[in-house]
Amino acid sequence: MHHSEPADDRSTFTELADQALSSGGLGEEAWVEVIRRMDRIYADLVHYQIELEHKNEELEEAQHFIDSVLTAMSDVLVVADINGRIQRINQAMLDMTGKRAEELLGRDIAILFTGESVNMAREFPQKVRDHAITDCEAEMLGADGEPVPIAINCSPRYDSNGVLSGMVITGRQLGELRRAYRELQDAHQRLKDAQRQLVQSEKMASLGRLVAGVAHELNNPISFVFGNMHALKRYENRLRRYLDTVHQGRPAAEVETLRRQLKIDRLLKDIGPLIDGSLEGAERVSTIVQNLRRFATPNHQGFSWFDLSRLVENAVTWVAKTTRTTPELHFDMPEELPIHGSEGHVHQILINLVQNAIDAMEELAQPRLDIHVVRQSKRVEVHIRDHGPGIPEEHLLHIFDPFFTTKEVGKGTGLGLYISYGLATEQCGGDLSARNHPEGGAEFVLSLPLEHGGTSA
Numbered sequence: 001m002h003h004s005e006p007a008d009d010r011s012t013f014t015e016l017a018d019q020a021l022s023s024g025g026l027g028e029e030a031w032v033e034v035i036r037r038m039d040r041i042y043a044d045l046v047h048y049q050i051e052l053e054h055k056n057e058e059l060e061e062a063q064h065f066i067d068s069v070l071t072a073m074s075d076v077l078v079v080a081d082i083n084g085r086i087q088r089i090n091q092a093m094l095d096m097t098g099k100r101a102e103e104l105l106g107r108d109i110a111i112l113f114t115g116e117s118v119n120m121a122r123e124f125p126q127k128v129r130d131h132a133i134t135d136c137e138a139e140m141l142g143a144d145g146e147p148v149p150i151a152i153n154c155s156p157r158y159d160s161n162g163v164l165s166g167m168v169i170t171g172r173q174l175g176e177l178r179r180a181y182r183e184l185q186d187a188h189q190r191l192k193d194a195q196r197q198l199v200q201s202e203k204m205a206s207l208g209r210l211v212a213g214v215a216h217e218l219n220n221p222i223s224f225v226f227g228n229m230h231a232l233k234r235y236e237n238r239l240r241r242y243l244d245t246v247h248q249g250r251p252a253a254e255v256e257t258l259r260r261q262l263k264i265d266r267l268l269k270d271i272g273p274l275i276d277g278s279l280e281g282a283e284r285v286s287t288i289v290q291n292l293r294r295f296a297t298p299n300h301q302g303f304s305w306f307d308l309s310r311l312v313e314n315a316v317t318w319v320a321k322t323t324r325t326t327p328e329l330h331f332d333m334p335e336e337l338p339i340h341g342s343e344g345h346v347h348q349i350l351i352n353l354v355q356n357a358i359d360a361m362e363e364l365a366q367p368r369l370d371i372h373v374v375r376q377s378k379r380v381e382v383h384i385r386d387h388g389p390g391i392p393e394e395h396l397l398h399i400f401d402p403f404f405t406t407k408e409v410g411k412g413t414g415l416g417l418y419i420s421y422g423l424a425t426e427q428c429g430g431d432l433s434a435r436n437h438p439e440g441g442a443e444f445v446l447s448l449p450l451e452h453g454g455t456s457a
């Protein structure tokens with residue numbers, strides 16, 4: 001081996017020197033030999049020196065490489081010994097803490113943390129013996145003294161003999177992620193608010209449309225009741241005159257004449273129907289008020305059992321009456337159809353669909369609506385078909401979009417179907433679809449579960 005040679009050379013060199021000293025001088029040959037060997041030794045030394053320098057360079061380069069990697073890392077990195085004393089720290093960590101390396105090396109890793117996380121960090125040396133700690137959230141102490149939320153990983157570090165010698169902690173700031181997440185949440189909330197507002201404003205729009213009809217509708221039964229009351233008032237006077245005469249004990253002939261004169265018999269026959277008519281009028285008013293109340297009830301309505309057939313009939317006749325040319329209505333539905341769900345929402349959907357159907361038949365001399373309610377095993381379907389022009393193919397894809405309308409400004413907001421679809425799918429657990437009927441006109445199908453939602457009031 002190369003490295004054993006100099007030792008041999010050296011011993012022979014010593015021997016030679018000894019030899020020279022003891023013999024009192026060296027021959028020229030021996031001197032040459034000594035010099036030759038010294039040369040060789042010197043050459044070897046130089047060689048070692050170069051090799052050493054080379055190794056040093058490599059070491060420095062490796063060191064530099066590691067340093068540059070650690071510095072370039074945007075994640076923070078801390079290397080600690082098994083007792084949690086900081087051994088190494090990267091630039092990102094220094095930047096975050098605003099401290100110099102000298103201030104931190106040798107200190108406990110806990111000083112990097114703040115709040116609750118301090119105790120957590122103290123447990124790292126113990127915990128990391130069993131397993132790596134992954135993705136735990138902690139708060140480190142920022143340069144400004146504020147806590148910096150950070151996602152931390154802590155893994156055990158082993159020495160070249162495979163013995164646990166410490167731990168490596170890496171962390172990534174959560175700030176950005178958090179902020180993005182919060183912004184997303186805010187945006188979502190704003191969207192939800194906007195949507196709620198849309199539902200509300202759509203309600204207001206339908207309400208506005210109905211108010212005109214309502215005034216008209218209320219006017220009818222009320223004038224009816226008024227008329228009847230005036231008639232009854234007149235009858236009261238005549239009855240009083242007649243009864244006074246009877247009670248005064250006037251001759252029978254006179255009473256008889258008065259009875260004919262005042263048309264008492266007819267009057268008595270009229271009183272019944274007049275009272276019945278007034279009662280009916282009052283009931284109509286009461287129904288209208290009940291219908292109106294639905295528009296005023298808040299959005300989050302409870303679930304209850306209600307008769308779908310009655311609701312469909314009410315909603316359809318109600319809207320149909322508020323239009324100029326009342327359409328012919330054809331109902332095909334069970335006498336009674338109890339379903340469990342949100343009555344108010346179903347009512348609103350039906351009103352929207354019927355209003356659209358009637359709008360579509362505006363030009364028709366004899367508008368006609370076919371309403372068909374079918375019960376299936378677990379669902380019910382309400383088909384509302386008009387005899388208007390139908391929906392152009394290219395519009396079919398868009399009619400459920402918000403603000404899609406073909407109506408002139410001020411007439412339609414384009415929200416009716418959008419809101420109705422949302423109510424049908426999200427609030428009622430059902431579905432709403434549109435198609436053109438093979439025999440003309442548009443047909444909307446509202447599908448609802450027979451039983452939906454909890455049993456809240």
Ligand SMILES: Nc1ncnc2c1ncn2[C@@H]1O[C@H](COP(=O)(O)OP(=O)(O)OP(=O)(O)O)[C@@H](O)[C@H]1O
Pocket residue numbers: 205352356357360386388389390391395399400404405406407411412413414415416417418442
């Ligand atoms: N029965 C129908 N026949 C033909 N087209 C229809 C029918 N129903 C809806 N549409 C079309 O779908 C569009 C959107 O309807 P939607 O109810 O969403 O809004 P709108 O009726 O225009 O306005 P709003 O209901 O907000 O007052 C209508 O403008 C119309 O073009």
Ligand SMILES: [Mg+2]
Pocket residue numbers: 352355356412415416417
């Ligand atoms: Mg509409």
